Amino acid sequence: MFLCVFALAGIPSWAMAIESLLPKDLPEGWGLIEGPRLYTKKSLFEHIDGQAELYFKYGYQKSVFAIYQHREKPEHQIEMDIYDMGSVLQAFGIFSRFRTGDRPGGIGLDSYFDDHSILFYKGRYFVMLYATEPYPSTMKELVLLVSSRILDPSPSPKEIRFFPTKGLKPGSIQYFSEGLLGHRFLKRGFQGTYIEDEEVKAEINVENQTKVDAKGKGGGEQKEFNLFLAIFKDTENTKKALKAYKDYLIKRGRVQAQTPPRFGANTLRGEDPYKGKVLVVQRGFYLIGIAGFEKEKPAEDSLAEMIKNVN
Template sequence: MAGQKKSYSRTETFIGAAVILLLVITGMLIFLKQFRYDPSIFPSGMTLAVPEGGPLQGEKTDKTISFKNMAPMTPPEIFNSENLSEKINGKAELYLTAGFKSLTCQRFSSPGNTGLWLEVFVYDMGSIENAFAVYSVQKREGSTPLQLTGFIYKTENAVFFVHGNYYVEITSSEVSDSLMDSMLSFSGDFIKTRNVRGKTIPELALFPPNNLDSNSIILFPSNAFGFDKLNMVFAADYKTEKGKIKAFLSRRKNENEAKEIAKSYSDFLISLGGKHIKSGQNQDNIEIIEIMDTYEFIFSNGSFLAGIHSAEDLNEAKKAASALYKKLGDKTVGR
């Protein structure tokens, strides 16, 4: 009959209530699950891109590096030279000119607090020299050196290091002891487990050690001192009574190339208003140019181009240039 209400049995009412209760419980479990870390769903490490030219002998390409007390927040991303600027717009040119091969990056967070996160950038630069170039040029002021490997330091919320052909940056969302602990743990695991090509840079031993500030050494991948032909140039500061002196050196293909670039750089400085002055050095091929009230020393020695850049004190610069020339002329130096 129209308008008559349908009656329900006690069994139907009970079943309906049970279904509603089950849906409520399921919803609560789903809600709570998002805050719980399940290692079977979220693996605790990241897998790097296979190095260009293939993996090293005996190297596992699926090797993962774990983050202590962290869970993946985003899937891993891999960038090449074609799309690197999409990730690090504004800095891509530095990496590309330094021999960049690939970038693997991923963000991780604390399972109980997604506001605490860190992001790791692993750059395959193709060689340790290229990796050191981007590491040294971007070195942060006020950083603290670490002992895990030869080239590594930390700031309040980040860790930066070189390991073979890899340059690694790890940055965190905030200053936190737990996040720093995770970053250092990852760094140590990475260094211990990654088999790499080359672990030393011979040029670093070519700077005379007396008064050398070893933490100041930089490798300019291109356009050193504003001159487009000066690429892969190492530079280091020396402490003197009159201030700092910056020495530089670059291993070229052969002796002729070293001489040609030395002349080209000299001509470049003269074109900017520099003028030759008498060297008074025992080494005849050390050229001195005065420019903008500073002194530039330029010379070649075997396959090396070297000199002193923008020195304010002529006598201190002469001493530094003479010591560098002698060091590069040592028969034990690889030519």
């Protein structure tokens, strides 16, 4: 009966009131002391004034907040926020902007753990926990309870899997809803950070990004570069963006006349005043590029592999 009502209303059968995602059976010794507090686009500023604008850029719909407290140690508390970002793409995007490294915990589609906080996303939801004192097992129990209540079956964004695994810095793939690489004309898209070293032999799981050798044979830190994927609504807008990038390089950087033959027409090569060497190729409604590299051959190989993955 309820499934039919949801279907007739155009609402997915797995959709639930966001407050119902909060855990009901709490870990032993813990209790709810504040909330649930519901927020909307109009009221989010009351909760996270300094960060609300970032959430709005990623499609924020609504959220719920609660605080849990240890019964015997009242100064020990855990705050929980659950955000409905409208889609799995936007949920990944906000998650990717907040994680600060690679400490996955195997929760949801991807997660990040540290001593005081846990972040994860699953379906259209982004979940954050913050603890005043380290409680890793309690926090993990709470997020497992939340994750089990999120029934949204959406897979992770397919674009994550376009990025080659060799040399990819774990936890570095991000989705920007606007201003990719700091350029307004590139609009929205993904970028990943790579370690520039021909000796790097790491193969990692792109979904969880769990392993990479970030040192060369000399043991020193390696230079980083970015692979990126800018997304447009159609081929015409993609070509306009490539021209805009070329015009920008002519004015602010440098454009090189020769481009690698293997990438064909609609390829831009030059130097960005802030990003360094760039190589950008148009494929359909994507601009696929590499920025900040020094070694030409490995950079071209990485770009070619990404183009192959996209195709």
